[in-house]
């Protein structure tokens with residue numbers, strides 16, 4: 001089960017990065033060209049994020065690197081700290097930002113503001129995500 005979740009989480013990372021980028025580029029152009037807000041294009045990034053959240057939470061409890069790897073000693077080891085603390089926490093914050101951005105935009109009525117809101121929240125989330133991906137194993141880690 002662990003291996004299955006790990007591969008799924010690793011693959012969904014591509015799906016999320018692609019989905020988020022498509023959402024961001026779309027709302028960026030809509031914002032710049034004063035076009036209508038397209039909720040479905042923002043929904044793409046949101047769904048990818050929620051899917052990865054569920055799988056991430058599952059992997060956190062089955063992986064030896066997740067909750068089982070948490071200890072005071074592990075706190076001093078940067079790779080261990082990344083997996084049991086920094087990565088899950090930062091990804092959680094990013095996914096909350098995506099959800100808040102999407103929800104705020106849903107309540108607004110002016111297209112320019114809707115596009116701007118999604119753009120800002122999704123962009124910050126993307127930066128946070130990129131900051132805590134375990135780059136030393138991914139994408140190369142997909143095989144292992």
Ligand code: HEM
Nearest residue numbers: 043046047048050051052053054057099100102103104106
């Ligand atoms: C731990 C699991 C999850 C949590 C805590 C969560 C939480 C949330 C929250 C707080 C919202 C905001 C609703 C709003 O204000 O509009 C939301 C919306 C949404 N979630 Fe999730 N979610 C989870 C899993 C999933 C999964 C697995 C999917 C499907 C792939 C999903 C799909 C959606 C969709 C489509 C919406 C947007 C609905 C709309 O258009 O307003 N979520 N979720």
Ligand code: HEM
Nearest residue numbers: 010013052056057059060063065066088091137138141142
């Ligand atoms: C923005 C969403 C997320 C992205 C893009 C992401 C991405 C990744 C990537 C690329 C890996 C490396 C996989 C590999 O070894 O090939 C990984 C590992 C891991 N992630 Fe996430 N993740 C996300 C959210 C989460 C969340 C919310 C949690 C937990 C609450 C989590 C927990 C973990 C754990 C424990 C590992 C280590 C798995 C292992 O090798 O045993 N992730 N993540």
